[in-house]
Amino acid sequence: MGMTFAEKLLAEKSGKSSVIPGEIVRVTPDRLMSVSASNVIAIRSFLELGVPTVWDPDRIVLILDHETPPNDPAHAESHARVRRFAAEQGITHFFDVGEGICHQLMIEKGLAFPGELIFGKDSHTVTYGAVGAFSTPIDATEMGCLWATGETWLKVPPSIRVRLDGSLPPGVYGKDLILHLIGRLGGDGATYMSVEFSGPGVATLPVSERMTIANMTIEMGAKNGVFPADAVTDAYLARFGRKTHAVIPDPDARYAREESVELAALTPQIAAPHQVDNVHPVAELAGIPLHQVFIGSCTNGRLEDIAIAARILGGRKIAPGVRLLVSPASRQVFLDAMGAGHIQALSRAGAIILPSGCGPCFGYTGNLAAGERCLATSNRNFKGRMGHPAAEVYLASPATAAASAVAGKIVDPRSLIA
Amino acid sequence: MNVLDAEVETSRFSKRITGRVIKLGDAIDTDLIYPGRYVPVVDPAEWPRHALEGIDPNFPSRLQPGDIIVAGRNFGCGSSRSQAVSCLKLAGIVAIVAASFGRIFFRNAINQGVPVIECADAHHLFQEGETLRIDLAEGRIEGAENSASFQPLPAFMMAILGAGGLVPFTRALLAK
Numbered sequence: 001m002g003m004t005f006a007e008k009l010l011a012e013k014s015g016k017s018s019v020i021p022g023e024i025v026r027v028t029p030d031r032l033m034s035v036s037a038s039n040v041i042a043i044r045s046f047l048e049l050g051v052p053t054v055w056d057p058d059r060i061v062l063i064l065d066h067e068t069p070p071n072d073p074a075h076a077e078s079h080a081r082v083r084r085f086a087a088e089q090g091i092t093h094f095f096d097v098g099e100g101i102c103h104q105l106m107i108e109k110g111l112a113f114p115g116e117l118i119f120g121k122d123s124h125t126v127t128y129g130a131v132g133a134f135s136t137p138i139d140a141t142e143m144g145c146l147w148a149t150g151e152t153w154l155k156v157p158p159s160i161r162v163r164l165d166g167s168l169p170p171g172v173y174g175k176d177l178i179l180h181l182i183g184r185l186g187g188d189g190a191t192y193m194s195v196e197f198s199g200p201g202v203a204t205l206p207v208s209e210r211m212t213i214a215n216m217t218i219e220m221g222a223k224n225g226v227f228p229a230d231a232v233t234d235a236y237l238a239r240f241g242r243k244t245h246a247v248i249p250d251p252d253a254r255y256a257r258e259e260s261v262e263l264a265a266l267t268p269q270i271a272a273p274h275q276v277d278n279v280h281p282v283a284e285l286a287g288i289p290l291h292q293v294f295i296g297s298c299t300n301g302r303l304e305d306i307a308i309a310a311r312i313l314g315g316r317k318i319a320p321g322v323r324l325l326v327s328p329a330s331r332q333v334f335l336d337a338m339g340a341g342h343i344q345a346l347s348r349a350g351a352i353i354l355p356s357g358c359g360p361c362f363g364y365t366g367n368l369a370a371g372e373r374c375l376a377t378s379n380r381n382f383k384g385r386m387g388h389p390a391a392e393v394y395l396a397s398p399a400t401a402a403a404s405a406v407a408g409k410i411v412d413p414r415s416l417i418a
Numbered sequence: 419m420n421v422l423d424a425e426v427e428t429s430r431f432s433k434r435i436t437g438r439v440i441k442l443g444d445a446i447d448t449d450l451i452y453p454g455r456y457v458p459v460v461d462p463a464e465w466p467r468h469a470l471e472g473i474d475p476n477f478p479s480r481l482q483p484g485d486i487i488v489a490g491r492n493f494g495c496g497s498s499r500s501q502a503v504s505c506l507k508l509a510g511i512v513a514i515v516a517a518s519f520g521r522i523f524f525r526n527a528i529n530q531g532v533p534v535i536e537c538a539d540a541h542h543l544f545q546e547g548e549t550l551r552i553d554l555a556e557g558r559i560e561g562a563e564n565s566a567s568f569q570p571l572p573a574f575m576m577a578i579l580g581a582g583g584l585v586p587f588t589r590a591l592l593a594k
Binding site: 024026036037038040041045048049050051066067070072074075078120121122123125137138139140141142144145148149151152153187188191192221223275362363364367380382383384385387389 | 419420421422445447448449450453454455457458459460461472491492495496497498499500503518519520521522525526529530572574583584585588589591592
């Protein structure tokens with residue numbers, strides 16, 4: 001019997017010829033990624049084990065991206081602890097404050113590759129499915145243990161296949177596709193499952209869009225989301241000069257569920273408070289006034305996203321009474337965006353340019369007051385997520401965000417893009 | 419080392435749990451359990467002071483040692499913040515029963531030695547404040563008037579719980 005991507009990869013990683021959903025396997029990861037203050041919690045677990053050195057300093061990635069730059073001495077102390085640990089253990093891939101958001105860095109620096117098994121101490125670790133990896137989140141306790149042992153267990157997930165046909169129309173993006181899918185399947189519609197994207201529409205999506213889509217598969221509970229590696233992946237990864245090992249699902253693989261999406265039929269989508277699966281067409285919610293717009297995060301802070309925002313905001317001003325926060329997902333994205341003139345265009349339009357990091361998305365910076373409403377390109381609109389519990393967060397694409405910043409209220413971006 | 423075939427010391431672990439029900443709804447996400455602004459906090463003493471604060475700022479003072487959470491679908495969906503489990507554990511929560519769990523939360527709880535029980539019926543059958551008796555090995559929940567059954571956890575997960583979490587479990591494995 002044929003195997004899905006998840007089955008094939010986990011069979012390979014556990015040294016078996018085949019596995020079936022529900023089977024529990026022992027695995028050794030290719031890479032372990034962990035972030036910020038949770039590194040301190042993982043370091044505690046690691047030290048409690050009494051193992052003097054980490055399993056493999058080349059396979060461990062430590063990143064300071066959440067509370068950056070720190071606004072509290074205790075957080076600064078956590079960072080100092082992580083820096084010391086990275087130095088003591090000779091960690092090869094350590095990214096300090098300001099380098100960028102973990103998931104952007106993992107792909108941008110060539111630390112996630114097709115056919116690899118990657119565990120990350122951040123829920124959006126599912127992002128690396130964009131380049132054909134099996135990547136899934138774990139907690140800090142387990143991360144600390146993995147640093148010591150290099151081994152853990154995984155339950156082989158059943159898979160959902162999502163067939164994509166056609167191509168996205170102007171003004172509609174990967175963000176709209178994944179929001180639509182989350183709305184269709186629900187916030188727990190893919191819990192414990194692998195979400196595999198397939199069909200002719202996949203080839204039309206660049207890696208940046210695949211990252212946005214894979215990133216948010218966690219919002220329907222998925223264990224991982226994946227675009228098995230293809231020519232688009234290979235072209236993107238060619239810059240690293242490393243041989244790739246694609247894991248491709250068998251044509252006769254069995255899926256627990258099949259869905260299909262006609263990309264050309266999609267319209268701009270928006271998630272309304274306070275659940276990510278509360279998804280509507282933007283047109284339905286048009287006119288709702290906004291106090292803040294945030295463009296950034298591991299979901300939508302890439303060069304492509306900032307370019308879309310700059311195209312819409314260039315030569316325009318944001319509406320009075322609206323604050324526009326823009327955070328490029330990494331230093332490289334910032335430099336590229338500046339080189340292209342996007343940062344200047346956004347600043348002239350009235351944007352506040354923030355450091356590369358996770359701040360606004362999880363309520364560390366750019367907090368909302370009670371009763372305020374924010375439209376964000378990030379991934380969660382949970383109550384209290386971006387500040388006061390009586391604030392509201394809407395989630396949409398960078399185009400919808402930029403157009404809405406100009407209007408001062410939620411608008412369908414297609415009117416400004418045509 | 420083999421995590422799936424480990425014999426570890428579990429004599430201090432009781433597979434029978436008794437406690438008072440704290441009832442919660444569906445889709446209780448990690449920002450409701452432990453708001454994001456406290457994620458950078460690494461002092462364990464502070465974690466339980468924010469347990470369930472996202473639902474109600476007074477929640478931390480309502481929790482008592484020995485309480486059992488009974489929730490609906492998708493409990494703990496969202497972030498991988500380990501404090502989402504730690505805050506409940508340190509507030510004295512001894513077990514969490516839900517119709518379903520967010521995957522990371524479920525694993526996080528086992529790794530921190532907190533029993534998690536997937537039981538579709540519990541939310542309808544048991545009421546706030548009622549005393550439950552849970553038998554983890556038998557897969558049984560007895561309340562004042564109703565009872566429910568659940569699929570017990572696989573042996574290696576029970577061993578991790580029995581050892582007191584993944585750190586003592588791994589320490590025991592490494593010592594062999």
